[in-house]
Amino acid sequence: MTMKMMRGFWKLTWVEFKLFLREPMASFFTLIFPLMMLFLFGSIYGNKPNPFFGGLGFIDTAVPAYTAMIIGTSGLISLSISIASYREQGILRRFKATTLRPQAILGSQVIQVFSVTLLGMILLVIAGKIVFHLRFPGNPLSVFAGFVLGSMSFFALGFIIASVMPTARSSQVTAMVLFYPMLFLSGASIPREVLPPAVRSFSRFLPLTPVVDLLRGLWQGESWGKHLGEVAFLAVILIAGVLISAKTFKWE
Amino acid sequence: MPRPTVIEVENLRKTYGPVIAVETVSLEVYKGEIFGLVGPNGAGKTTSVECIEGLRRPDAGKLRVLGLDPGRDGYALRERIGVQLQESALQNRIKVWEALDLFASLNARSVPWEPLLDQLGLAEKRNAPFAKLSGGQKQRLYIALALVNDPEIIFLDELTTGLDPQARRAMWDLVRQVRDRGKTVVLTTHFMEEAERLCDRVAVMDHGRIVALDTPEKLIQSIGVESRVVFVLVQPADLTGLNGLEEVSRMEQTGDRIVVYGRSDQTVVEVVKFLSTNRVRFRDLRTEQPTMDDVFLTLTGREMRE
Numbered sequence: 001m002t003m004k005m006m007r008g009f010w011k012l013t014w015v016e017f018k019l020f021l022r023e024p025m026a027s028f029f030t031l032i033f034p035l036m037m038l039f040l041f042g043s044i045y046g047n048k049p050n051p052f053f054g055g056l057g058f059i060d061t062a063v064p065a066y067t068a069m070i071i072g073t074s075g076l077i078s079l080s081i082s083i084a085s086y087r088e089q090g091i092l093r094r095f096k097a098t099t100l101r102p103q104a105i106l107g108s109q110v111i112q113v114f115s116v117t118l119l120g121m122i123l124l125v126i127a128g129k130i131v132f133h134l135r136f137p138g139n140p141l142s143v144f145a146g147f148v149l150g151s152m153s154f155f156a157l158g159f160i161i162a163s164v165m166p167t168a169r170s171s172q173v174t175a176m177v178l179f180y181p182m183l184f185l186s187g188a189s190i191p192r193e194v195l196p197p198a199v200r201s202f203s204r205f206l207p208l209t210p211v212v213d214l215l216r217g218l219w220q221g222e223s224w225g226k227h228l229g230e231v232a233f234l235a236v237i238l239i240a241g242v243l244i245s246a247k248t249f250k251w252e
Numbered sequence: 253m254p255r256p257t258v259i260e261v262e263n264l265r266k267t268y269g270p271v272i273a274v275e276t277v278s279l280e281v282y283k284g285e286i287f288g289l290v291g292p293n294g295a296g297k298t299t300s301v302e303c304i305e306g307l308r309r310p311d312a313g314k315l316r317v318l319g320l321d322p323g324r325d326g327y328a329l330r331e332r333i334g335v336q337l338q339e340s341a342l343q344n345r346i347k348v349w350e351a352l353d354l355f356a357s358l359n360a361r362s363v364p365w366e367p368l369l370d371q372l373g374l375a376e377k378r379n380a381p382f383a384k385l386s387g388g389q390k391q392r393l394y395i396a397l398a399l400v401n402d403p404e405i406i407f408l409d410e411l412t413t414g415l416d417p418q419a420r421r422a423m424w425d426l427v428r429q430v431r432d433r434g435k436t437v438v439l440t441t442h443f444m445e446e447a448e449r450l451c452d453r454v455a456v457m458d459h460g461r462i463v464a465l466d467t468p469e470k471l472i473q474s475i476g477v478e479s480r481v482v483f484v485l486v487q488p489a490d491l492t493g494l495n496g497l498e499e500v501s502r503m504e505q506t507g508d509r510i511v512v513y514g515r516s517d518q519t520v521v522e523v524v525k526f527l528s529t530n531r532v533r534f535r536d537l538r539t540e541q542p543t544m545d546d547v548f549l550t551l552t553g554r555e556m557r558e
Contacts, residue, residue: 008358015346015354022345022381090340097307097337098358099330252339 075154156241
């Protein structure tokens with residue numbers, strides 16, 4: 001890639017980032033809603049160490065869990081809906097007719113969604129630290145790696161939806177139908193510890209559950225070795241997503 | 253001196269499964285002209301143009317655009333052409349200036365985009381989001397985006413569809429200005445009037461083929477349709493003498509409405525002279541020249557209707 005091409009790519013990514021911030025619904029669910037949950041439940045449960053959470057406090061488990069929630073929103077909802085509606089409106093078609101390579105057009109979407117997901121997590125961490133004295137026994141690099149894996153797997157899921165569904169509307173409905181059960185059952189908003197055992201064993205198979213478990217584990221300082229099952233689950237989703245969308249993705 | 257050729261198309265063919273979008277198209281476009289592909293929807297205009305732009309891969313045929321092969325050198329070609337596409341859009345909330353700034357950054361060569369805003373009458377829409385623009389403003393923005401890399405050829409696909417007549421005429425002026433700046437313009441349209449008024453040369457397309465290609469004047473001449481002198485009689489009069497005039501080929505009367513056919517520009521002069529010599533009282537006299545609509549009708553046997 002030449003310098004010029006990189007400049008166009010970063011400019012598009014920057015524009016996409018600004019467009020995201022102008023979209024009140026998207027920014028609310030990615031950036032504001034998780035903070036509201038943190039303040040609401042933080043004010044109820046506080047962050048006192050609790051054997052129920054392995055010696056950590058509520059907030060110490062909520063921050064990685066809500067991060068998983070943001071990953072789910074970003075990948076399943078933001079990314080799939082924006083790609084599907086860009087296709088439906090002919091925006092993808094317009095950019096495909098420029099000097100931008102196809103991978104740059106889709107890559108700018110991924111990077112934009114990844115940055116706002118990361119921004120959402122950073123806001124949670126800052127709020128947790130300032131307001132609730134958030135504890136972080138884990139390794140930052142390790143948590144970041146888990147965050148990248150979870151994000152990429154969910155972005156791949158979003159791409160499958162955008163590729164397979166014929167319209168923006170059907171993408172949106174599919175994304176919602178998949179997202180809401182996960183939001184409540186995967187531990188991303190309500191700790192799975194409080195769910196009945198039957199629901200808990202079912203919810204192990206939801207794709208967001210391994211993201212929650214992996215991030216919570218890494219946050220507490222557990223080793224990757226303890227989470228190989230989750231890593232494998234997410235890697236399979238990621239690979240399947242890339243393969244399926246490479247086969248079925250349409251530009252118009 | 254013949255003008256240099258910027259686009260050469262030989263036996264272009266494109267099918268989508270069982271559907272033949274373009275059966276065979278051959279044409280040449282010269283530097284600095286406004287070249288029009290006209291024909292009804294589904295005639296294969298857009299498919300032809302998108303093959304020439306390198307956006308679609310033809311099944312067969314030889315294409316050269318600015319000396320490049322659009323299929324192989326598509327990205328190199330995109331640096332040197334500007335395109336406005338049918339059925340495309342920009343992000344709803346992107347601002348006019350952001351779109352121009354972005355598109356300028358995508359090409360190795362670009363012109364400053366601020367003057368383009370003025371030239372296309374978008375200066376006060378600079379900060380307006382794309383979704384808030386009117387149809388005409390969106391089209392003008394597309395032209396600005398197509399011009400921002402200082403292209404040698406600009407492609408406009410159904411530029412004025414959906415615009416009101418006034419906006420359409422303003423758009424024609426813009427296209428002429430683009431040509432007058434030395435650029436070659438290739439446009440598609442299903443408005444015969446647009447082809448006639450705007451294009452230097454026109455290829456008439458029907459069912460995936462070019463059925464005629466020439467200047468609008470020559471196309472109209474070639475079909476041999478007569479011009480008409482039309483008027484309304486104010487009181488009954490004997491007009492049989494009109495048939496004897498040299499420049500009149502025949503005459504039709506429906507109630508008080510008279511249509512006189514003739515092939516030369518002298519027809520109207522003779523008719524008016526006859527009417528005044530014979531003190532015939534008439535009103536609403538006008539002449540009707542054959543148009544590109546007549547060309548299409550003669551060539552295809554069908555009316556050209558939207």
